[in-house]
Amino acid sequence: MLPGIAPSVVGMSTYVLLPGFWLGAWAWRAVAADLRGRGHDVHALSLTGLGERAHLARPDTDLETHVTDVLNLIRYEDLHDVVLVGHSYAGAVVVPSVADRVPERISRLVFIDSGPLPDGMSQSEFAPPAEQEQNAGLVGDGWRLPPPDWAELAADVPGVTKEAVERLVELSVPQPWATATSPVRLTGAWEELPRLHVLCSFDLEQLQARVGSSPAFRHMADDGLAFRELLSWHWPMVNRAAELAAILDEAV
Template sequence: MSTFVLVPGFWLGAWAWRGVVEPLRAAGHTAYPVTLTGLADRAHLAGPSVDLDTHIADVVNLITHEDLHDVVLVGHSGSGIVVTGAADRIPERIARVVYVDSGPVADGLSQFDLFPPHVQEETKAGLVDGWRHPFPSWARHEANGASLAGLGEVERAAMTARVTDHPAGAITQPLTLTGAGAALPKTLVTCSFPLEQVRAMIEARHPYFAALAGPEWDFHELPTGHWPMFSRPADTAEVLIKAA
Protein backbone atom coordinates (compact mmCIF):
# COMPACT_ATOMS: atom_id res chain seq x y z
CA MET A 1 0.00 0.00 0.00
CA SER A 2 1.12 3.56 -0.71
CA THR A 3 1.20 6.79 1.27
CA PHE A 4 -0.13 9.75 -0.71
CA VAL A 5 0.35 13.41 0.17
CA LEU A 6 -2.02 15.46 -2.00
CA VAL A 7 -1.37 19.16 -2.61
CA PRO A 8 -4.12 21.15 -4.34
CA GLY A 9 -3.62 23.89 -6.91
CA PHE A 10 -4.32 27.60 -6.58
CA TRP A 11 -7.30 28.77 -4.48
CA LEU A 12 -8.09 25.29 -3.14
CA GLY A 13 -7.64 23.46 0.16
CA ALA A 14 -7.56 19.87 1.37
CA TRP A 15 -11.33 19.78 0.80
CA ALA A 16 -10.73 19.63 -2.96
CA TRP A 17 -9.32 16.10 -2.66
CA ARG A 18 -12.28 14.60 -0.76
CA GLY A 19 -13.62 12.64 -3.72
CA VAL A 20 -10.12 11.24 -4.34
CA VAL A 21 -9.13 10.52 -0.74
CA GLU A 22 -12.15 8.35 -0.04
CA PRO A 23 -11.44 5.75 -2.79
CA LEU A 24 -7.71 5.81 -1.98
CA ARG A 25 -8.40 4.96 1.64
CA ALA A 26 -11.08 2.44 0.70
CA ALA A 27 -8.41 0.64 -1.37
CA GLY A 28 -6.14 0.46 1.69
CA HIS A 29 -3.85 3.37 0.97
CA THR A 30 -2.94 6.21 3.33
CA ALA A 31 -3.81 9.70 2.13
CA TYR A 32 -2.95 13.12 3.55
CA PRO A 33 -4.67 16.00 1.72
CA VAL A 34 -2.93 19.32 2.38
CA THR A 35 -4.26 22.81 2.98
CA LEU A 36 -1.50 25.33 2.32
CA THR A 37 -1.04 28.37 4.55
CA GLY A 38 -3.52 31.15 3.86
CA LEU A 39 -6.09 29.01 2.08
CA ALA A 40 -9.39 27.33 2.99
CA ASP A 41 -9.44 26.35 6.68
CA ARG A 42 -6.09 28.12 7.07
CA ALA A 43 -7.28 31.37 5.48
CA HIS A 44 -6.88 33.14 8.83
CA LEU A 45 -3.10 32.78 8.36
CA ALA A 46 -3.10 34.63 5.04
CA GLY A 47 -0.99 37.72 4.66
CA PRO A 48 1.58 39.42 2.42
CA SER A 49 4.42 37.46 4.07
CA VAL A 50 3.10 34.09 2.84
CA ASP A 51 5.29 32.96 -0.04
CA LEU A 52 6.48 29.88 -1.90
CA ASP A 53 8.88 28.92 0.89
CA THR A 54 5.92 28.96 3.29
CA HIS A 55 4.00 26.50 1.13
CA ILE A 56 7.00 24.25 0.62
CA ALA A 57 7.50 24.23 4.39
CA ASP A 58 3.83 23.25 4.85
CA VAL A 59 4.41 20.07 2.85
CA VAL A 60 7.85 19.29 4.29
CA ASN A 61 6.61 19.75 7.86
CA LEU A 62 3.58 17.52 7.33
CA ILE A 63 5.78 14.72 5.98
CA THR A 64 8.44 15.03 8.65
CA HIS A 65 6.11 15.54 11.64
CA GLU A 66 3.97 12.58 10.58
CA ASP A 67 7.24 10.67 10.01
CA LEU A 68 6.16 9.60 6.53
CA HIS A 69 8.44 7.65 4.22
CA ASP A 70 8.15 6.36 0.64
CA VAL A 71 5.67 9.15 -0.02
CA VAL A 72 3.87 9.54 -3.33
CA LEU A 73 3.82 13.33 -3.44
CA VAL A 74 1.03 14.64 -5.66
CA GLY A 75 0.73 18.21 -6.91
CA HIS A 76 -2.15 19.58 -8.94
CA SER A 77 -1.82 22.56 -11.29
CA GLY A 78 -0.01 25.47 -9.60
CA SER A 79 1.20 23.30 -6.75
CA GLY A 80 3.62 21.58 -9.13
CA ILE A 81 6.21 24.13 -8.02
CA VAL A 82 5.42 23.37 -4.36
CA VAL A 83 5.92 19.60 -4.65
CA THR A 84 9.08 20.14 -6.71
CA GLY A 85 10.49 22.26 -3.90
CA ALA A 86 9.39 19.87 -1.17
CA ALA A 87 10.89 16.86 -2.93
CA ASP A 88 14.16 18.75 -3.28
CA ARG A 89 14.22 19.42 0.48
CA ILE A 90 13.49 15.86 1.67
CA PRO A 91 14.19 13.48 -1.25
CA GLU A 92 14.98 10.61 1.14
CA ARG A 93 11.30 10.50 2.14
CA ILE A 94 9.83 10.65 -1.37
CA ALA A 95 9.14 7.58 -3.51
CA ARG A 96 7.62 9.43 -6.46
CA VAL A 97 6.45 12.92 -7.43
CA VAL A 98 3.19 13.03 -9.41
CA TYR A 99 2.14 16.11 -11.36
CA VAL A 100 -1.60 16.23 -12.11
CA ASP A 101 -2.20 18.51 -15.11
CA SER A 102 0.89 20.30 -13.90
CA GLY A 103 4.64 20.10 -14.25
CA PRO A 104 7.96 20.95 -12.64
CA VAL A 105 9.34 24.47 -12.50
CA ALA A 106 13.05 25.05 -13.02
CA ASP A 107 15.43 26.47 -10.44
CA GLY A 108 15.28 30.25 -10.32
CA LEU A 109 11.83 30.58 -11.87
CA SER A 110 8.50 31.39 -10.24
CA GLN A 111 5.07 30.19 -11.25
CA PHE A 112 4.38 33.77 -12.36
CA ASP A 113 7.28 33.53 -14.83
CA LEU A 114 5.43 30.74 -16.64
CA PHE A 115 2.29 32.80 -17.19
CA PRO A 116 1.85 34.30 -20.67
CA PRO A 117 2.37 38.08 -20.69
CA HIS A 118 -1.34 38.89 -20.81
CA VAL A 119 -2.02 36.62 -17.81
CA GLN A 120 0.83 38.29 -15.91
CA GLU A 121 -0.78 41.67 -16.54
CA GLU A 122 -4.24 40.39 -15.54
CA THR A 123 -2.82 38.88 -12.36
CA LYS A 124 -1.01 42.05 -11.30
CA ALA A 125 -4.00 44.25 -12.10
CA GLY A 126 -6.41 41.97 -10.22
CA LEU A 127 -4.53 41.71 -6.93
CA VAL A 128 -6.53 42.79 -3.88
CA ASP A 129 -4.63 44.75 -1.23
CA GLY A 130 -1.51 44.16 -3.29
CA TRP A 131 -1.12 40.50 -2.28
CA ARG A 132 -4.38 38.54 -2.66
CA HIS A 133 -4.97 36.80 -5.99
CA PRO A 134 -8.73 36.15 -6.34
CA PHE A 135 -10.27 33.21 -8.18
CA PRO A 136 -10.94 34.36 -11.77
CA SER A 137 -14.28 33.93 -13.48
CA TRP A 138 -14.90 30.68 -15.31
CA ALA A 139 -14.89 32.61 -18.57
CA ARG A 140 -11.45 33.99 -17.72
CA HIS A 141 -10.15 30.53 -16.83
CA GLU A 142 -11.34 29.20 -20.17
CA ALA A 143 -9.92 32.17 -22.08
CA ASN A 144 -6.54 31.52 -20.44
CA GLY A 145 -6.50 27.88 -21.52
CA ALA A 146 -7.83 26.01 -18.47
CA SER A 147 -10.19 23.30 -19.71
CA LEU A 148 -13.55 23.18 -17.95
CA ALA A 149 -14.44 19.75 -19.34
CA GLY A 150 -16.45 17.67 -16.89
CA LEU A 151 -17.40 20.62 -14.69
CA GLY A 152 -21.14 21.15 -14.76
CA GLU A 153 -23.07 23.82 -12.92
CA VAL A 154 -23.10 21.75 -9.71
CA GLU A 155 -19.33 21.26 -9.67
CA ARG A 156 -18.63 24.90 -10.53
CA ALA A 157 -20.98 26.17 -7.84
CA ALA A 158 -19.40 23.88 -5.24
CA MET A 159 -15.93 25.10 -6.14
CA THR A 160 -16.70 28.82 -6.25
CA ALA A 161 -18.45 28.59 -2.89
CA ARG A 162 -15.24 27.41 -1.20
CA VAL A 163 -12.28 28.89 -3.08
CA THR A 164 -10.10 31.45 -1.29
CA ASP A 165 -7.78 34.15 -2.56
CA HIS A 166 -4.27 32.81 -3.19
CA PRO A 167 -1.31 34.60 -1.56
CA ALA A 168 0.55 36.32 -4.37
CA GLY A 169 3.94 35.74 -2.76
CA ALA A 170 3.55 32.02 -3.36
CA ILE A 171 3.12 32.74 -7.07
CA THR A 172 5.85 35.33 -7.55
CA GLN A 173 8.71 34.00 -5.39
CA PRO A 174 11.30 32.09 -7.47
CA LEU A 175 11.99 28.47 -6.65
CA THR A 176 15.39 27.56 -5.23
CA LEU A 177 16.56 24.00 -5.84
CA THR A 178 19.66 22.10 -4.77
CA GLY A 179 19.17 19.31 -7.30
CA ALA A 180 18.71 16.70 -4.55
CA GLY A 181 15.37 15.56 -5.93
CA ALA A 182 16.29 15.60 -9.60
CA ALA A 183 16.62 11.83 -10.00
CA LEU A 184 13.44 10.90 -8.11
CA PRO A 185 10.85 8.94 -10.12
CA LYS A 186 8.25 11.31 -11.55
CA THR A 187 4.88 10.95 -13.24
CA LEU A 188 2.85 13.33 -15.35
CA VAL A 189 -0.91 12.78 -15.35
CA THR A 190 -2.14 14.75 -18.33
CA CYS A 191 -5.79 15.77 -18.32
CA SER A 192 -6.34 18.91 -20.41
CA PHE A 193 -4.02 17.85 -23.23
CA PRO A 194 -3.81 14.50 -25.04
CA LEU A 195 -0.71 12.56 -24.11
CA GLU A 196 0.25 12.42 -27.78
CA GLN A 197 0.40 16.23 -27.84
CA VAL A 198 2.50 16.31 -24.67
CA ARG A 199 4.97 13.80 -26.13
CA ALA A 200 5.24 15.93 -29.28
CA MET A 201 6.08 19.00 -27.19
CA ILE A 202 8.71 17.01 -25.28
CA GLU A 203 10.30 15.90 -28.55
CA ALA A 204 10.20 19.48 -29.83
CA ARG A 205 12.06 20.59 -26.67
CA HIS A 206 9.30 22.99 -25.71
CA PRO A 207 10.71 25.01 -22.77
CA TYR A 208 8.02 23.89 -20.33
CA PHE A 209 8.08 20.24 -21.38
CA ALA A 210 11.76 19.65 -22.19
CA ALA A 211 12.48 18.61 -18.59
CA LEU A 212 10.07 15.69 -18.99
CA ALA A 213 12.38 13.91 -21.43
CA GLY A 214 14.47 12.25 -18.72
CA PRO A 215 14.42 8.53 -17.86
CA GLU A 216 12.88 9.25 -14.44
CA TRP A 217 9.54 10.20 -16.06
CA ASP A 218 6.48 8.16 -16.92
CA PHE A 219 3.07 9.27 -18.14
CA HIS A 220 -0.61 8.60 -17.65
CA GLU A 221 -3.56 10.11 -19.47
CA LEU A 222 -6.87 11.00 -17.80
CA PRO A 223 -8.98 12.80 -20.40
CA THR A 224 -11.03 15.48 -18.65
CA GLY A 225 -10.67 19.12 -17.69
CA HIS A 226 -8.10 20.88 -15.56
CA TRP A 227 -9.73 19.88 -12.25
CA PRO A 228 -9.98 16.06 -12.39
CA MET A 229 -10.56 15.77 -8.63
CA PHE A 230 -13.98 17.30 -9.30
CA SER A 231 -14.78 16.05 -12.79
CA ARG A 232 -13.50 12.44 -12.40
CA PRO A 233 -12.56 11.89 -8.74
CA ALA A 234 -12.73 8.09 -8.66
CA ASP A 235 -10.73 7.86 -11.88
CA THR A 236 -8.20 10.31 -10.45
CA ALA A 237 -7.71 8.00 -7.48
CA GLU A 238 -7.31 5.04 -9.83
CA VAL A 239 -4.67 6.73 -11.96
CA LEU A 240 -2.74 7.81 -8.84
CA ILE A 241 -2.71 4.22 -7.64
CA LYS A 242 -1.39 3.12 -11.06
CA ALA A 243 1.27 5.84 -10.95
CA ALA A 244 2.37 4.74 -7.49
Protein backbone atom coordinates in the same frame (compact mmCIF):
# COMPACT_ATOMS: atom_id res chain seq x y z
CA MET B 1 -3.07 -12.41 1.41
CA LEU B 2 0.11 -12.69 3.44
CA PRO B 3 -0.25 -14.55 6.77
CA GLY B 4 -0.81 -12.26 9.72
CA ILE B 5 -1.29 -9.10 7.63
CA ALA B 6 -4.66 -7.37 7.34
CA PRO B 7 -6.00 -6.87 3.81
CA SER B 8 -5.78 -3.06 4.13
CA VAL B 9 -2.06 -3.24 4.86
CA VAL B 10 -1.10 -5.29 1.82
CA GLY B 11 0.06 -2.89 -0.88
CA MET B 12 -0.66 0.17 1.28
CA SER B 13 1.03 3.41 0.25
CA THR B 14 1.23 6.86 1.83
CA TYR B 15 -0.07 9.73 -0.27
CA VAL B 16 0.26 13.47 0.31
CA LEU B 17 -2.15 15.42 -1.91
CA LEU B 18 -1.44 19.10 -2.59
CA PRO B 19 -3.95 21.40 -4.33
CA GLY B 20 -3.23 24.15 -6.82
CA PHE B 21 -4.21 27.82 -6.76
CA TRP B 22 -7.30 28.88 -4.78
CA LEU B 23 -8.11 25.39 -3.46
CA GLY B 24 -7.68 23.55 -0.17
CA ALA B 25 -7.67 19.96 0.99
CA TRP B 26 -11.45 19.93 0.45
CA ALA B 27 -10.89 19.67 -3.32
CA TRP B 28 -9.30 16.23 -2.83
CA ARG B 29 -12.12 14.80 -0.69
CA ALA B 30 -13.50 12.31 -3.24
CA VAL B 31 -10.03 11.22 -4.41
CA ALA B 32 -8.81 10.81 -0.82
CA ALA B 33 -11.86 8.77 0.15
CA ASP B 34 -11.37 6.48 -2.84
CA LEU B 35 -7.70 5.92 -2.04
CA ARG B 36 -8.47 5.24 1.62
CA GLY B 37 -11.07 2.73 0.49
CA ARG B 38 -8.26 0.95 -1.35
CA GLY B 39 -6.31 0.70 1.91
CA HIS B 40 -3.92 3.63 1.51
CA ASP B 41 -2.83 6.24 4.05
CA VAL B 42 -3.84 9.63 2.63
CA HIS B 43 -2.98 13.15 3.78
CA ALA B 44 -4.68 15.97 1.85
CA LEU B 45 -3.16 19.29 2.89
CA SER B 46 -4.49 22.84 2.79
CA LEU B 47 -1.52 25.13 2.27
CA THR B 48 -1.26 28.30 4.36
CA GLY B 49 -3.85 30.89 3.39
CA LEU B 50 -6.11 28.42 1.60
CA GLY B 51 -9.01 26.15 2.50
CA GLU B 52 -9.66 26.01 6.24
CA ARG B 53 -6.40 27.94 6.70
CA ALA B 54 -7.61 30.94 4.67
CA HIS B 55 -7.50 33.14 7.78
CA LEU B 56 -3.71 32.72 7.89
CA ALA B 57 -3.11 34.41 4.53
CA ARG B 58 -0.69 37.35 4.66
CA PRO B 59 1.13 39.47 2.09
CA ASP B 60 4.34 37.58 2.87
CA THR B 61 2.80 34.10 2.46
CA ASP B 62 5.09 32.77 -0.27
CA LEU B 63 6.42 29.59 -1.81
CA GLU B 64 8.74 28.97 1.13
CA THR B 65 5.71 29.09 3.45
CA HIS B 66 3.99 26.37 1.45
CA VAL B 67 7.13 24.23 1.20
CA THR B 68 7.43 24.45 4.99
CA ASP B 69 3.78 23.36 5.33
CA VAL B 70 4.55 20.12 3.53
CA LEU B 71 7.90 19.51 5.19
CA ASN B 72 6.26 19.91 8.59
CA LEU B 73 3.48 17.48 7.69
CA ILE B 74 6.04 14.88 6.64
CA ARG B 75 8.14 15.47 9.75
CA TYR B 76 5.44 15.57 12.43
CA GLU B 77 3.36 12.75 10.96
CA ASP B 78 6.61 10.79 10.52
CA LEU B 79 5.80 9.95 6.90
CA HIS B 80 8.11 7.80 4.78
CA ASP B 81 7.96 6.45 1.22
CA VAL B 82 5.55 9.25 0.36
CA VAL B 83 3.78 9.45 -2.97
CA LEU B 84 3.85 13.24 -3.30
CA VAL B 85 1.02 14.46 -5.54
CA GLY B 86 0.80 18.06 -6.71
CA HIS B 87 -1.86 19.70 -8.85
CA SER B 88 -1.02 22.71 -11.03
CA TYR B 89 0.97 25.27 -8.95
CA ALA B 90 1.71 22.70 -6.25
CA GLY B 91 3.18 20.36 -8.84
CA ALA B 92 5.18 23.06 -10.58
CA VAL B 93 7.06 24.44 -7.59
CA VAL B 94 6.00 22.95 -4.23
CA VAL B 95 6.47 19.27 -5.07
CA PRO B 96 10.02 19.55 -6.49
CA SER B 97 11.03 21.90 -3.66
CA VAL B 98 9.90 19.46 -0.98
CA ALA B 99 11.39 16.45 -2.76
CA ASP B 100 14.67 18.31 -3.24
CA ARG B 101 15.01 18.77 0.53
CA VAL B 102 13.84 15.37 1.77
CA PRO B 103 14.29 12.94 -1.14
CA GLU B 104 14.87 10.13 1.36
CA ARG B 105 11.24 10.48 2.53
CA ILE B 106 9.71 10.38 -0.98
CA SER B 107 9.05 7.30 -3.12
CA ARG B 108 7.40 8.90 -6.16
CA LEU B 109 6.30 12.27 -7.52
CA VAL B 110 2.99 12.70 -9.33
CA PHE B 111 2.19 15.87 -11.28
CA ILE B 112 -1.48 16.50 -12.06
CA ASP B 113 -1.73 18.61 -15.24
CA SER B 114 1.58 20.13 -14.25
CA GLY B 115 5.32 19.72 -14.39
CA PRO B 116 8.36 20.85 -12.40
CA LEU B 117 9.71 24.29 -13.28
CA PRO B 118 13.48 24.73 -13.51
CA ASP B 119 15.56 26.31 -10.76
CA GLY B 120 15.08 30.07 -10.57
CA MET B 121 11.67 30.23 -12.30
CA SER B 122 8.47 31.29 -10.56
CA GLN B 123 4.94 30.08 -11.23
CA SER B 124 3.94 33.49 -12.58
CA GLU B 125 6.75 33.41 -15.17
CA PHE B 126 5.34 30.20 -16.62
CA ALA B 127 2.31 32.08 -17.99
CA PRO B 128 2.54 33.97 -21.31
CA PRO B 129 3.36 37.70 -20.92
CA ALA B 130 -0.22 38.78 -21.66
CA GLU B 131 -1.55 36.47 -18.94
CA GLN B 132 1.11 37.67 -16.50
CA GLU B 133 0.01 41.25 -17.10
CA GLN B 134 -3.64 40.33 -16.71
CA ASN B 135 -3.02 38.48 -13.44
CA ALA B 136 -0.98 41.34 -12.04
CA GLY B 137 -3.89 43.64 -12.77
CA LEU B 138 -6.30 41.37 -10.88
CA VAL B 139 -4.25 41.18 -7.69
CA GLY B 140 -6.37 42.68 -4.92
CA ASP B 141 -4.82 44.77 -2.11
CA GLY B 142 -1.52 44.25 -3.87
CA TRP B 143 -1.17 40.63 -2.73
CA ARG B 144 -4.23 38.47 -3.46
CA LEU B 145 -5.14 36.84 -6.78
CA PRO B 146 -8.91 36.18 -6.89
CA PRO B 147 -10.34 32.85 -8.05
CA PRO B 148 -11.47 32.61 -11.68
CA ASP B 149 -15.04 32.53 -12.96
CA TRP B 150 -15.68 28.86 -12.25
CA ALA B 151 -18.99 28.75 -14.11
CA GLU B 152 -17.35 30.10 -17.25
CA LEU B 153 -14.45 27.65 -17.02
CA ALA B 154 -16.76 24.70 -16.38
CA ALA B 155 -19.18 25.50 -19.20
CA ASP B 156 -19.59 22.46 -21.47
CA VAL B 157 -17.06 20.38 -19.47
CA PRO B 158 -18.53 16.86 -19.14
CA GLY B 159 -19.22 15.74 -15.60
CA VAL B 160 -18.87 19.13 -13.91
CA THR B 161 -22.18 19.49 -12.14
CA LYS B 162 -23.91 22.64 -10.99
CA GLU B 163 -23.28 21.52 -7.41
CA ALA B 164 -19.55 21.14 -8.12
CA VAL B 165 -19.37 24.67 -9.52
CA GLU B 166 -21.26 26.03 -6.50
CA ARG B 167 -18.77 24.30 -4.23
CA LEU B 168 -15.82 25.81 -6.11
CA VAL B 169 -17.37 29.26 -5.85
CA GLU B 170 -18.13 28.85 -2.14
CA LEU B 171 -14.83 27.36 -0.97
CA SER B 172 -12.10 28.75 -3.23
CA VAL B 173 -10.29 31.82 -1.89
CA PRO B 174 -7.77 34.34 -3.25
CA GLN B 175 -4.24 33.01 -3.73
CA PRO B 176 -1.46 34.86 -1.88
CA TRP B 177 0.36 36.42 -4.82
CA ALA B 178 3.86 35.98 -3.37
CA THR B 179 3.44 32.21 -3.81
CA ALA B 180 3.29 32.84 -7.56
CA THR B 181 6.19 35.26 -7.77
CA SER B 182 8.66 33.38 -5.54
CA PRO B 183 11.30 31.57 -7.65
CA VAL B 184 11.82 27.89 -7.02
CA ARG B 185 15.25 26.96 -5.60
CA LEU B 186 16.47 23.46 -6.42
CA THR B 187 19.73 21.55 -6.06
CA GLY B 188 18.75 18.67 -8.34
CA ALA B 189 18.39 16.05 -5.60
CA TRP B 190 14.70 15.62 -6.49
CA GLU B 191 15.54 14.55 -10.06
CA GLU B 192 16.51 11.02 -8.97
CA LEU B 193 12.95 10.20 -7.94
CA PRO B 194 10.50 8.40 -10.27
CA ARG B 195 7.78 10.62 -11.71
CA LEU B 196 4.34 10.31 -13.22
CA HIS B 197 2.61 13.07 -15.18
CA VAL B 198 -1.18 12.97 -15.48
CA LEU B 199 -2.20 15.10 -18.47
CA CYS B 200 -5.68 16.62 -18.30
CA SER B 201 -6.05 19.85 -20.27
CA PHE B 202 -3.66 18.81 -23.06
CA ASP B 203 -2.60 15.46 -24.47
CA LEU B 204 0.84 13.94 -24.86
CA GLU B 205 1.19 15.04 -28.47
CA GLN B 206 0.46 18.64 -27.49
CA LEU B 207 2.95 18.41 -24.64
CA GLN B 208 5.68 17.09 -26.90
CA ALA B 209 5.08 20.02 -29.25
CA ARG B 210 5.65 22.44 -26.36
CA VAL B 211 8.69 20.79 -24.83
CA GLY B 212 11.21 22.38 -27.16
CA SER B 213 9.57 25.80 -27.18
CA SER B 214 10.37 26.98 -23.66
CA PRO B 215 12.92 26.28 -20.92
CA ALA B 216 9.96 25.93 -18.56
CA PHE B 217 9.37 22.45 -20.01
CA ARG B 218 12.98 21.30 -19.63
CA HIS B 219 12.21 18.73 -16.95
CA MET B 220 9.41 17.20 -19.01
CA ALA B 221 11.74 16.35 -21.87
CA ASP B 222 13.59 13.62 -19.96
CA ASP B 223 13.55 10.14 -21.42
CA GLY B 224 11.73 7.49 -19.46
CA LEU B 225 9.07 9.69 -17.87
CA ALA B 226 5.68 8.08 -17.36
CA PHE B 227 2.57 9.80 -18.68
CA ARG B 228 -1.14 9.09 -18.32
CA GLU B 229 -3.90 10.96 -20.10
CA LEU B 230 -7.09 11.87 -18.23
CA LEU B 231 -8.39 14.45 -20.65
CA SER B 232 -11.13 16.80 -19.51
CA TRP B 233 -10.17 20.11 -17.90
CA HIS B 234 -7.52 21.38 -15.49
CA TRP B 235 -9.28 20.15 -12.32
CA PRO B 236 -9.86 16.37 -12.71
CA MET B 237 -10.44 15.89 -8.98
CA VAL B 238 -13.74 17.73 -9.50
CA ASN B 239 -15.31 15.62 -12.24
CA ARG B 240 -13.14 12.51 -12.66
CA ALA B 241 -12.17 11.72 -9.09
CA ALA B 242 -12.62 7.95 -9.33
CA GLU B 243 -10.51 7.70 -12.46
CA LEU B 244 -7.82 9.93 -10.96
CA ALA B 245 -7.74 7.83 -7.80
CA ALA B 246 -7.37 4.68 -9.90
CA ILE B 247 -4.38 6.20 -11.70
CA LEU B 248 -2.76 7.17 -8.41
CA ASP B 249 -3.37 3.69 -7.06
CA GLU B 250 -1.83 2.09 -10.15
CA ALA B 251 1.17 4.42 -9.95
CA VAL B 252 2.52 2.51 -6.97
